[in-house]
Structure formats: C-alpha cells, structure tokens
Amino acid sequence: MLFLRTPVKVRVLLRPEWPVHADACAAERYRAIADDIHRQGWSDQPHFLSAALTRALEAECRALAHAGALSAAEVGRGAARACRPDVRGDRICWIKARQSAACDAWLAQVRALRLALNRELCAGLGDYEGHFAWFAPGTAYVRHRDRFRNDDSRVMTVIAYLNDRWQPEHGGALRLHRDDQGVHDIAPAAGRVVVFLSADIEHEVLLTTRNRLSIAGWFTRQRV
Ligand SMILES: O=C(O)CCC(=O)C(=O)O
Numbered sequence: 001m002l003f004l005r006t007p008v009k010v011r012v013l014l015r016p017e018w019p020v021h022a023d024a025c026a027a028e029r030y031r032a033i034a035d036d037i038h039r040q041g042w043s044d045q046p047h048f049l050s051a052a053l054t055r056a057l058e059a060e061c062r063a064l065a066h067a068g069a070l071s072a073a074e075v076g077r078g079a080a081r082a083c084r085p086d087v088r089g090d091r092i093c094w095i096k097a098r099q100s101a102a103c104d105a106w107l108a109q110v111r112a113l114r115l116a117l118n119r120e121l122c123a124g125l126g127d128y129e130g131h132f133a134w135f136a137p138g139t140a141y142v143r144h145r146d147r148f149r150n151d152d153s154r155v156m157t158v159i160a161y162l163n164d165r166w167q168p169e170h171g172g173a174l175r176l177h178r179d180d181q182g183v184h185d186i187a188p189a190a191g192r193v194v195v196f197l198s199a200d201i202e203h204e205v206l207l208t209t210r211n212r213l214s215i216a217g218w219f220t221r222q223r224v
C-alpha cells in the first residue's frame with residue numbers, strides 16, 4: 001500500500017490535525033441531516049464536532065475577541081444596513097480560508113456536508129459564508145428569517161456551537177418557530193450543529209446570561 005511506504009516523518013506532517021469526517025459515521029450523519037431537512041426543514045446534531053475541534057474553534061474565537069477583531073453585527077442590506085443592538089447583540093468576525101488549521105477543518109466539514117446535501121436532496125448549494133459570533137451576557141437576536149427580502153441567495157443556515165458546560169439557566173437557546181407546532185428550543189452546547197432552511201424557519205436567540213460563542217454560516221444558491 002502506497003500509504004505504508006510513506007516515511008513516518010512525512011506521514012505525521014501530512015496528517016490533518018482534525019480528520020475530516022469522511023468515515024461511515026459522518027456519511028450516516030449527513031444522511032440523517034438530509035432526511036430531517038426533507039421531513040421538517042431543520043436538523044439538530046448534538047455531537048457533530050469533535051471535542052478537540054470545538055475547543056480549537058472556541059480558543060480562536062476568544063483570541064479574535066481579545067485582539068479586537070470582532071465587530072458589532074449589522075442587520076439589513078445595502079443602504080439599509082445598520083447596527084441595531086435592539087435587534088441583534090452579537091459581535092462577529094467573518095471566517096476566511098487558510099486563516100487557521102481549525103477554521104480550515106471546519107470549512108472541510110462544511111464542504112463535505114454541502115456535497116452530501118446536494119447529492120441527497122439536489123439542494124443546489126453553492127458557496128458557504130460564515131462568521132464567528134459572540135453574544136455577551138444580556139444580548140439576544142430577535143425573531144427573524146435568514147433570507148433577505150431583496151436577496152434570496154441564502155438557502156441553508158448552519159450554526160455550530162462552541163460552549164462548554166452550557167446549563168439551562170444560562171438562557172441563550174436557539175428558538176425555532178414551527179408554524180402550527182409551537183416552538184422548539186435548542187441549547188447552544190459545545191459540539192452541536194443545527195442546520196435549517198434559511199427562507200422557511202423563523203428563529204431567534206433568547207437572552208443569554210453567559211458569553212455565547214458560535215459559528216453562524218450559510219450555503220448560498222449554486223450559480224448556473
Ligand atoms: O446563534 C444562533 O443560534 C442563531 C444566530 C442567527 O440566527 C443568525 O446569525 O442569523
């Protein structure tokens with residue numbers, strides 16, 4: 001086998017720090033997400049990220065905050081763009097490819113998820129845009145949909161949570177509003193990933209009493 005002939009030193013250097021979940025288990029998880037999306041428009045995966053990658057992404061988010069790289073999130077598009085802390089209270093930093101090994105590992109998982117959703121659902125997902133988000137105590141994000149009124153490019157929302165030992169009294173749940181079925185609250189606990197249809201699922205972030213760290217992102221429509 002070619003791999004076994006590779007010198008050990010090179011093998012260690014080439015080994016990704018956080019293996020891309022290309023294993024059977026990951027394939028199963030992607031299928032489960034596709035089934036959920038097809039059935040109900042959203043999917044909750046409490047154990048999507050490994051503990052090591054979650055910790056690395058959390059550390060990076062904290063380092064960015066420490067370095068002053070997070071800025072107040074805006075709402076709206078174009079001329080209507082504005083900071084509205086009464087609407088959303090998070091501070092954000094957009095993720096770029098090659099900014100860190102941890103972000104690249106996250107982007108690799110996002111890519112694998114996109115390929116699986118396109119395969120399973122013919123979802124037509126193209127690019128991904130995502131940012132770290134930091135909700136400080138006393139902040140929230142009011143009920144909304146992720147698709148802009150004048151721009152329908154966002155198709156699917158993907159949120160990854162980075163908060164160790166999250167307790168119900170910390171608040172900060174992601175609340176999904178499900179038409180006639182009432183609400184469904186999801187704790188922003190470390191390792192969890194939630195995926196939902198950006199145009200369909202109204203949601204909000206309930207007031208948090210603790211720093212609440214996450215990566216919020218969107219798959220946009222594939223351009224033809
Ligand atoms: O962090 C969350 O749970 C949701 C954030 C959100 O709704 C958004 O960024 O649009």
Ligand SMILES: [Fe+2]
Pocket residue numbers: 144145146203
């Ligand atoms: Fe949202």
